[in-house]
Amino acid sequence: MRENAPIFGFNRDRARLRAETVARVLEQSQNALHALNDACYFEIRRLDGAKRPKDVAELDRWRSLARRLAKMDGDERNRELVRLVEDYAEDIAGNFNPRVYRATASVLPSLVTGLLSPRKLSEILRNPAQLVGLEALGDEVVVDGDLELLRRLAARGTLVFVPTHSSNMDSIVFGYALERAKLPPATYGAGKNLFTNPLLSFFMHNLGAYKVDRRIVHGLYKDCLKAYSTVLLENGYHSLFFPGGTRSRSGAIETRLKLGLMGTGVEAYTRSILARRERKIFFVPATINYLIALEAETLIEDFLTDAGKARYIIEDDESTRPGRVLAFAKKLLTMASSVVIRFGAPLDPFGLEVDAEGTSFDAHGRAVRTPSYVEGLDGKVRIDAARDGQYTRELGRTLAASYRKNTVFMATHVVAAASFEHLVEVGHGADLFTTLRLRHEHISRDELARRVAEKRDRILELEQRGEAVLAAPIRTASGGDIVAQAIAAFRGYHASPVLDPEDDGIVFADPKLLFYYQNRLARHGLAYDPDARMAARAGASQIRREPGAGA
Amino acid sequence: MTRAGRPWSVGVLGGGAWGLALATAASRAGSPTLLFSRRSSDASQSRFAWTHEFAELAAAKLILVAVPSHLARAVLRELGDHLDGSHVLVHGVRGLVGSELATISQVVREETPVRRCGALGGPVQADELADGSPSAMVVASEFAEVTNAVRARLECEHLTVYETSDLRGVEWASALVGCLSIGVGYAQARRNVSAGMLAALISRAVDEAVSIALAAGATEARTFYGLAGYGDLLASMALPNRPEIVLGRALARGETLELAREQTKLRVEAIELVPRVTAFAKARGLRCDVFEALTAILDGTLEPASIVRSLFAH
Known part of the structure; x- marks a missing residue:
C-alpha cells in the first residue's frame, strides 16, 4: 500500500504540481508592480554588500529590475512576475528518487553501521546481499504510538506529520521511523542550507525534500512556498512540517510554535471541498527524543548568547562535521532506546481528534461534520485567510500540549536535571550565568543516585496522569544505574x-550541557526553567511599581 | 427556520433580563431572532420568537449566550448536542467557572463542537439595551468573522458595538469588574472614604486587575482600560441598584453576608469569585492587596476601619 503513496509518482507529477503552484500564485498576486517592488x-x-560573485550577479539583476520597473507597462510587468514565480517554483519543487528511497530505507541501518567502519560500508555497497535488515536498529530506535490508526488514516486522507525539532538529523531519523512504522514516506520543506550540508544533501536531494530558502523574506516567495505546500497536500502528498520553525536552541520542548506552512492545511482542505472532492487532512504530532543530542554544544551556546538569538540559520554546527556525526551514530547504535519517536493522537486541521475512519470528534466525544468548520454563517464553504490563521494558531496550542504529554524522558535528561538542581543549590540560587560558571563542583554518588531516583518517581507520577512518558530503560532501574x-x-x-566520575563522587564538568539536557524537563516543572524565571522577574518588577508611577 | 421560512439570523440562549434585552436589541437591528427559554413566554408581546427546544435554537447559526455562569456548563453541554462547527457562540456571561477559573469561551470549547466563539462586554445595561436608549458595548473574538457578524446583527442607530480580538481580556475584565464593584459599593457607603480616596482605591484596584488579567492570558492591558473594564466600572459607580454595589453597601453597614445577599435580589457571581481570584494572583506572585481586602470583607474577618489602612500601609 505504501508503494501507492503519491510520492512514488512524484517525478511524473512534478511538472503539473509546479504549473498548479505557478497558476495559483499568479491568481493571488493581483498587483504585479507591488509584488515585484517588494x-x-x-x-x-539581503544581497547588499555581498562578496561572492554569484550573489553579486544576483544583486545586479535585482537592481536592474528595480530600475526598469517604473518604466515597464502592465504586460512587461506581468511577464516579469511570471518568470520570477516560475523560477521560484522550479527552485522549491523537490525531487524524489524512489530508488534512493528504497535503498536508503533498507540500507540506512547498514549505512549507519558503515559510518562506524567505512571499510564495511564499501563492502556492503558492493554486495547488497549482506544488507542488515531494518531490525538491526530495532532495539536502538523505538517508534511508539497508535501506528495502526495512522496507517488507516494514511489511506483516507493526507497526513501532515508535525514533530518536535531539535536536530538536523530529525528529518532523516523521522523518515526512518515512518518506514519502520510501515507508514508512507512524507515530503518536507528543508532549509536550503541543508542541501549544501555535505552529509545531508544526498538525502535531501533524493527523498522528496523541497527547498526552503529562509534568507528570502519577501511576500512573493512566501506565497510560492505556501502555494506549493497547499498543492502538495491537495494532491495527497503526505507532508512533514516542523512547526517549531527552527531547532530548539535551549533543548526545551517547544511551547511557542511558529506554525509556518502548517496553515496550508486548512486551505488545502477547503479547496478540496470547493472542488467537490473532499480530501481530509490529518495532523500527526510526534516527539523525537534523543538520549544524546548531536548539536547540543552549538545550540546551547547559541541560546545563551544574546546575539545568537538572531542566528536563525546555523551552517557550521556539529551536523556538518563528519567526525561528530560518526561519534553520534556510534552512540545511536550502541545504546538501547537511544532514539524514541512517539506519535501523539492525530488531529484534524481544527484541532479535533479523529478516529480511524477520519471522523472528527469534539471534546465531548460527539462526531462532528468536518466541513462545518469552513462554512460561513450563510452555510457556504469559503477560504478565509483570517479565520484559517486563527484555526492554525489554536492547532498550534493543541500541538504544544501534545508535545508536552508525549515527551519521553531519558537517563541523560533526568540525571542532568538532578545535577543542575544540585548546582543551583550550591550557587545559593544565583542567576543562571553564575550557576553556569560553577566549575568542578562535585557530588557523592549516593546523593546523586538518590536525587535521580526521586526525579524518576516524580516523572512516573506525571506519566500516570498522562502528562509525560518515561523511557523504558530507566523505568525500574535504580538511581545509581540511571x-x-x-x-x-x-x-x-x-x-x-x-559528568566526570572520580573516586569519591561525580564532578559536574560541563554545566552548560547539563543545562541543555535538563531543559527537556523544565516545561513539566521538574527542572530549573529559565523562561519562567525571567517571566517572574519581569512580572515582579512590574507590580512593584505603584499605579500611575510609570506615567 | 423562522415561521416565515427565513433562517433565524440570531438565536439567544436564556430568558433572563439580559437575554431578553439582547433579543430585543437584535430584533431592533432588523435581525430575525429566536429566544430559547425554559420559562413560559408571552410571545405576542415581543418582537422576537420563543422556543423551548435546543434543536430549534440551533437553526440560528449565531447564538448569544445569556445564562448565569454557574449554569453555563450544563446548558452548553445540552445545546452542544445540536451544534456543529458552523455555529458561532458569543456569550454575555459575567463570570469565571470552577476552581480553575475557566472563561465561558473555554467552557464552550470543552462542552460543544463550536470553535468560533466570542464574548460581549462593556457598560451597557439590560434596561438600556431593551429600551433602545443610546449605549455602547464591546464584542471580542479571535475570529474577525465573529466580531463582524455580531456588529452586523446587533448594531443600530442607538447601539454601537466596538470590537477587539482580546477575547480572554474582555472575559476577565467583565468578571473582575464584578468583583471590584463590591468594593466600590463598600467604599461609597463608608463615610470616611472621600472622593479622592475612592478614586485612589479604584486606580489601585484596576492596576491589580490588569496584572491579574494579563497573567490569565489577556493579550493587552488596553482592554481593561477600555469599555469592558474601566467603562463597566464607571457604570457601576453610577448605578446604586447594581447587585454588586448593593451587596458592598450592605457589608459596609456591618451586615452579614447572608443578609447582604438577600438584598441584592439577583445572584452575585463575584462572591465566589473574589477568593478564587485572590488565590490565583497569590499563586503567581502578583500583588493583590485589594482582592485580599475584598476577600476579608466578604469573610467578615476585617474591621471596616482597618481596611483602608491596610491597603495604603507602607
Missing part, C-alpha cells in the same frame, strides 16, 4: 566530559 526591496537589502547509563551515553560523544 521582492526587489527585500532582495537588494546515573551510570547517562555517564555512558555522554562519554565518547561530547568533546569534553559532561
Whole structure:
C-alpha cells in the first residue's frame, strides 16, 4: 500500500504540481508592480554588500529590475512576475528518487553501521546481499504510538506529520521511523542550507525534500512556498512540517510554535471541498527524543548568547562535521532506546481528534461534520485567510500540549536535571550565568543516585496522569544505574566530559550541557526553567511599581 | 427556520433580563431572532420568537449566550448536542467557572463542537439595551468573522458595538469588574472614604486587575482600560441598584453576608469569585492587596476601619 503513496509518482507529477503552484500564485498576486517592488526591496537589502560573485550577479539583476520597473507597462510587468514565480517554483519543487528511497530505507541501518567502519560500508555497497535488515536498529530506535490508526488514516486522507525539532538529523531519523512504522514516506520543506550540508544533501536531494530558502523574506516567495505546500497536500502528498520553525536552541520542548506552512492545511482542505472532492487532512504530532543530542554544544551556546538569538540559520554546527556525526551514530547504535519517536493522537486541521475512519470528534466525544468548520454563517464553504490563521494558531496550542504529554524522558535528561538542581543549590540560587560558571563542583554518588531516583518517581507520577512518558530503560532501574547509563551515553560523544566520575563522587564538568539536557524537563516543572524565571522577574518588577508611577 | 421560512439570523440562549434585552436589541437591528427559554413566554408581546427546544435554537447559526455562569456548563453541554462547527457562540456571561477559573469561551470549547466563539462586554445595561436608549458595548473574538457578524446583527442607530480580538481580556475584565464593584459599593457607603480616596482605591484596584488579567492570558492591558473594564466600572459607580454595589453597601453597614445577599435580589457571581481570584494572583506572585481586602470583607474577618489602612500601609 505504501508503494501507492503519491510520492512514488512524484517525478511524473512534478511538472503539473509546479504549473498548479505557478497558476495559483499568479491568481493571488493581483498587483504585479507591488509584488515585484517588494521582492526587489527585500532582495537588494539581503544581497547588499555581498562578496561572492554569484550573489553579486544576483544583486545586479535585482537592481536592474528595480530600475526598469517604473518604466515597464502592465504586460512587461506581468511577464516579469511570471518568470520570477516560475523560477521560484522550479527552485522549491523537490525531487524524489524512489530508488534512493528504497535503498536508503533498507540500507540506512547498514549505512549507519558503515559510518562506524567505512571499510564495511564499501563492502556492503558492493554486495547488497549482506544488507542488515531494518531490525538491526530495532532495539536502538523505538517508534511508539497508535501506528495502526495512522496507517488507516494514511489511506483516507493526507497526513501532515508535525514533530518536535531539535536536530538536523530529525528529518532523516523521522523518515526512518515512518518506514519502520510501515507508514508512507512524507515530503518536507528543508532549509536550503541543508542541501549544501555535505552529509545531508544526498538525502535531501533524493527523498522528496523541497527547498526552503529562509534568507528570502519577501511576500512573493512566501506565497510560492505556501502555494506549493497547499498543492502538495491537495494532491495527497503526505507532508512533514516542523512547526517549531527552527531547532530548539535551549533543548526545551517547544511551547511557542511558529506554525509556518502548517496553515496550508486548512486551505488545502477547503479547496478540496470547493472542488467537490473532499480530501481530509490529518495532523500527526510526534516527539523525537534523543538520549544524546548531536548539536547540543552549538545550540546551547547559541541560546545563551544574546546575539545568537538572531542566528536563525546555523551552517557550521556539529551536523556538518563528519567526525561528530560518526561519534553520534556510534552512540545511536550502541545504546538501547537511544532514539524514541512517539506519535501523539492525530488531529484534524481544527484541532479535533479523529478516529480511524477520519471522523472528527469534539471534546465531548460527539462526531462532528468536518466541513462545518469552513462554512460561513450563510452555510457556504469559503477560504478565509483570517479565520484559517486563527484555526492554525489554536492547532498550534493543541500541538504544544501534545508535545508536552508525549515527551519521553531519558537517563541523560533526568540525571542532568538532578545535577543542575544540585548546582543551583550550591550557587545559593544565583542567576543562571553564575550557576553556569560553577566549575568542578562535585557530588557523592549516593546523593546523586538518590536525587535521580526521586526525579524518576516524580516523572512516573506525571506519566500516570498522562502528562509525560518515561523511557523504558530507566523505568525500574535504580538511581545509581540511571546515573551510570547517562555517564555512558555522554562519554565518547561530547568533546569534553559532561559528568566526570572520580573516586569519591561525580564532578559536574560541563554545566552548560547539563543545562541543555535538563531543559527537556523544565516545561513539566521538574527542572530549573529559565523562561519562567525571567517571566517572574519581569512580572515582579512590574507590580512593584505603584499605579500611575510609570506615567 | 423562522415561521416565515427565513433562517433565524440570531438565536439567544436564556430568558433572563439580559437575554431578553439582547433579543430585543437584535430584533431592533432588523435581525430575525429566536429566544430559547425554559420559562413560559408571552410571545405576542415581543418582537422576537420563543422556543423551548435546543434543536430549534440551533437553526440560528449565531447564538448569544445569556445564562448565569454557574449554569453555563450544563446548558452548553445540552445545546452542544445540536451544534456543529458552523455555529458561532458569543456569550454575555459575567463570570469565571470552577476552581480553575475557566472563561465561558473555554467552557464552550470543552462542552460543544463550536470553535468560533466570542464574548460581549462593556457598560451597557439590560434596561438600556431593551429600551433602545443610546449605549455602547464591546464584542471580542479571535475570529474577525465573529466580531463582524455580531456588529452586523446587533448594531443600530442607538447601539454601537466596538470590537477587539482580546477575547480572554474582555472575559476577565467583565468578571473582575464584578468583583471590584463590591468594593466600590463598600467604599461609597463608608463615610470616611472621600472622593479622592475612592478614586485612589479604584486606580489601585484596576492596576491589580490588569496584572491579574494579563497573567490569565489577556493579550493587552488596553482592554481593561477600555469599555469592558474601566467603562463597566464607571457604570457601576453610577448605578446604586447594581447587585454588586448593593451587596458592598450592605457589608459596609456591618451586615452579614447572608443578609447582604438577600438584598441584592439577583445572584452575585463575584462572591465566589473574589477568593478564587485572590488565590490565583497569590499563586503567581502578583500583588493583590485589594482582592485580599475584598476577600476579608466578604469573610467578615476585617474591621471596616482597618481596611483602608491596610491597603495604603507602607
